[in-house]
Amino acid sequence: MSNTTFAPVRDRFRTIARTIVPEAEALDEAGWAELESIVEQGLASRPSSVRRQLRLFVRALDLLPLLRFGHTFRALDRRRRTRFLLAVQDARLLLVRRGFWGLRTLIFMGYYGRAGAAAAIGYRADVRGWEIRR
Amino acid sequence: MGDPPVIDKSYDVVVIGSGAGGGTVAQELAPLVRDGRNVLVVEQGPRISPEECNGVELEMAPALYQDDGGFLTADGTMTLAFGRVYGGSTFVYTGTSMQPPERVIRNWNVPGVEHSDLDARARTFAAQNNVHFLADELINENNRLFVEGCRRAGYVAQQFPINVRGCNGSSLCNLGCPHGAKQGTHRKQLPAAERAGVAVVTRAEALRIEEHAVIVRVSEKPDGAKGQPSEWPPGDYRIRAGAIVLAAGAVGSPALLLRSQLPGLPRRVGEGFTCHPAHILVGEHPGAITNDVGHPKSFFVDRAEEEGYVLETCMYFPFTTAKNLAGFGEPHSTLMQAFPRLQMILVLACDKAVPGNRVTVGRDGTPRVHYRFTEETIAALIRATRASARIFFAAGAVRVHAPSADPPLLEAADVDRIDERIDARHFKPGKISVSAAHLMGGCGMGRSAADSVTDSRGRVHGMPWLRVADASLFPDSLEINPYLTIMALADRVAEGIRQDAGSFLPMNEAVSRW
Ligand SMILES: Cc1cc2nc3c(=O)[nH]c(=O)nc-3n(C[C@H](O)[C@H](O)[C@H](O)COP(=O)(O)OP(=O)(O)OC[C@H]3O[C@@H](n4cnc5c(N)ncnc54)[C@H](O)[C@@H]3O)c2cc1C
Ligand code: SF4
Numbered sequence: 001m002s003n004t005t006f007a008p009v010r011d012r013f014r015t016i017a018r019t020i021v022p023e024a025e026a027l028d029e030a031g032w033a034e035l036e037s038i039v040e041q042g043l044a045s046r047p048s049s050v051r052r053q054l055r056l057f058v059r060a061l062d063l064l065p066l067l068r069f070g071h072t073f074r075a076l077d078r079r080r081r082t083r084f085l086l087a088v089q090d091a092r093l094l095l096v097r098r099g100f101w102g103l104r105t106l107i108f109m110g111y112y113g114r115a116g117a118a119a120a121i122g123y124r125a126d127v128r129g130w131e132i133r134r
Numbered sequence: 135m136g137d138p139p140v141i142d143k144s145y146d147v148v149v150i151g152s153g154a155g156g157g158t159v160a161q162e163l164a165p166l167v168r169d170g171r172n173v174l175v176v177e178q179g180p181r182i183s184p185e186e187c188n189g190v191e192l193e194m195a196p197a198l199y200q201d202d203g204g205f206l207t208a209d210g211t212m213t214l215a216f217g218r219v220y221g222g223s224t225f226v227y228t229g230t231s232m233q234p235p236e237r238v239i240r241n242w243n244v245p246g247v248e249h250s251d252l253d254a255r256a257r258t259f260a261a262q263n264n265v266h267f268l269a270d271e272l273i274n275e276n277n278r279l280f281v282e283g284c285r286r287a288g289y290v291a292q293q294f295p296i297n298v299r300g301c302n303g304s305s306l307c308n309l310g311c312p313h314g315a316k317q318g319t320h321r322k323q324l325p326a327a328e329r330a331g332v333a334v335v336t337r338a339e340a341l342r343i344e345e346h347a348v349i350v351r352v353s354e355k356p357d358g359a360k361g362q363p364s365e366w367p368p369g370d371y372r373i374r375a376g377a378i379v380l381a382a383g384a385v386g387s388p389a390l391l392l393r394s395q396l397p398g399l400p401r402r403v404g405e406g407f408t409c410h411p412a413h414i415l416v417g418e419h420p421g422a423i424t425n426d427v428g429h430p431k432s433f434f435v436d437r438a439e440e441e442g443y444v445l446e447t448c449m450y451f452p453f454t455t456a457k458n459l460a461g462f463g464e465p466h467s468t469l470m471q472a473f474p475r476l477q478m479i480l481v482l483a484c485d486k487a488v489p490g491n492r493v494t495v496g497r498d499g500t501p502r503v504h505y506r507f508t509e510e511t512i513a514a515l516i517r518a519t520r521a522s523a524r525i526f527f528a529a530g531a532v533r534v535h536a537p538s539a540d541p542p543l544l545e546a547a548d549v550d551r552i553d554e555r556i557d558a559r560h561f562k563p564g565k566i567s568v569s570a571a572h573l574m575g576g577c578g579m580g581r582s583a584a585d586s587v588t589d590s591r592g593r594v595h596g597m598p599w600l601r602v603a604d605a606s607l608f609p610d611s612l613e614i615n616p617y618l619t620i621m622a623l624a625d626r627v628a629e630g631i632r633q634d635a636g637s638f639l640p641m642n643e644a645v646s647r648w
Pocket of ligand 2: 129298300301302303304305306307308310311312313314315316428429430
């Protein structure tokens with residue numbers, strides 16, 4: 001993740017990702033590297049301004065809970081992290097809701113885009129179709 | 135260093151785009167080639183073979199779709215899916231093949247466009263594309279449960295005619311068919327056109343249209359990318375043409391016209407965009423069902439006329455499913471873990487062309503789609519979601535996921551509270567996922583430049599050399615799956631060009647004239 005969008009905010013990004021997909025808790029370093037490289041590929045064709053905004057958004061998500069809980073996002077337990085993100089998801093400002101939707105979409109892409117995750121949830125579509133399922 | 139040299143070429147007709155519209159025009163203009171004319175199709179996407187379609191979601195989506203299938207509307211509240219490949223969106227469509235609806239075509243009220251005419255033409259293409267009903271033994275449980283749920287909940291499920299030949303039920307239609315079974319224009323009309331002498335050049339993006347000319351950039355195949363290299367050497371081309379047919383789709387065609395800034399262009403270019411905004415809903419069953427095997431879309435419920443929506447069976451891939459389920463965390467994961475037990479329904483709203491919903495271009499010429507969900511569209515999505523919840527529970531689902539409920543999961547105990555739980559107040563743009571794949575309008579047909587962009591034959595008002603032949607011709611939404619209607623309209627456009635061909639000059643004289 002050295003030169004990637006979320007490298008400078010890696011811990012913050014991973015804490016958000018673990019809150020969005022609880023199973024990410026079980027990822028080892030190789031798993032995280034795969035997730036982060038998928039996210040990066042997904043962002044590759046986007047303008048650098050989008051990547052900057054996303055990084056800023058991650059920083060803001062980490063700091064904002066200070067106002068409500070007196071702790072950064074990273075320092076909260078899962079229950080409070082979830083409560084906080086639910087509020088962000090429902091924010092009055094469209095810009096904030098959109099930002100969160102974009103971030104969660106990237107995290108889903110990184111997590112469920114891995115062949116391992118697809119297999120783990122029991123997704124079995126195969127080019128051979130019925131041939132291997134009858 | 136100056137600009138690289140522009141290579142000059144000349145054709146009688148240049149078609150821009152190779153999807154449902156462009157592929158049809160290419161085939162139907164083949165008789166011109168027999169008469170000594172030359173016809174060229176320029177397509178910005180690559181040629182991709184069935185063998186390259188491996189069903190891997192994150193490999194195929196970037197190879198086949200614009201913006202990986204997630205083109206965002208200007209305010210970021212909806213994603214649009216459209217193909218960018220030889221065959222256009224027909225490469226990734228599901229192949230459900232519907233005749234033009236009589237009521238809708240009548241309401242379009244375009245002088246010269248008769249339902250009976252479109253219907254007859256659509257039937258010809260349906261026959262060409264091997265449209266038929268899938269045999270009963272090939273229907274999976276995801277589809278059977280829909281039929282059963284509809285029966286018990288009092289909805290009329292109808293079987294979709296589909297256009298496959300040798301489908302083995304991989305369920306991967308929207309990632310490109312690995313067996314070439316879907317009869318899109320990449321399998322039928324374009325190969326027929328090429329056999330007849332129509333030239334097709336891929337990785338060739340039309341940058342701008344001038345009077346009787348198209349400026350095209352042919353790109354190198356990127357390292358490691360899927361698909362074949364272009365048929366032409368990379369570079370910029372200025373292609374002169376007697377007639378130009380715009381078939382770049384409901385986003386691409388208006389965008390290309392707008393960035394070309396042709397003098398005298400009708401003011402309504404880009405207006406009237408509609409797209410059947412859709413939600414993906416899931417119902418969880420107690421046991422595993424066949425969902426990710428079998429053709430994904432075999433049945434539908436048509437409530438367009440009465441309630442403004444259509445329900446269709448569907449099945450999506452892990453990331454697409456995750457993205458479309460509302461929320462995150464434990465409840466979201468629980469549903470994802472239940473993948474083998476999920477039944478899926480796609481709900482589509484029959485939106486209307488309204489002022490403001492339109493295609494424009496940014497300063498750099500890239501398309502921007504402005505779309506606001508009207509109260510009517512939201513109400514239709516809510517009715518559709520409620521109906522789907524009833525169908526899921528009637529089919530035996532123990533839990534239903536509805537994006538317009540908060541929290542989005544409905545348990546079986548909620549069955550009597552569906553109307554209360556699923557409500558427009560929970561439809562929060564930017565929070566919930568809405569996507570669309572039936573993109574329509576932007577170069578609508580009509581009477582004159584005051585109310586439309588083209589006439590009923592796709593001639594741009596005031597520019598007889600410029601025709602439109604794709605979904606952008608629709609003056610309003612079609613309220614059902616559109617590809618056969620697009621082909622029927624494109625066929626009329628091609629017929630018009632054949633009829634006018636006498637007024638085209640042979641190229642040697644034409645070159646000096648244009
Ligand atoms: C996932 C999905 C599933 C669908 N399922 C169904 C279904 O089951 N039944 C149904 O009826 N419809 C379905 N549709 C809709 C249907 O495929 C489209 O409505 C139809 O293909 C649109 O035809 P078109 O010619 O307007 O545009 P397209 O088919 O999208 O073709 C436009 C082509 O123009 C090219 N182009 C754009 N700009 C340029 C440029 N500047 N230079 C060169 N080339 C350019 C694009 O790359 C593209 O290939 C589906 C669509 C999608 C995305
Ligand atoms: S389900 Fe049939 S038509 Fe669809 S991709 Fe698989 S083989 Fe092709």
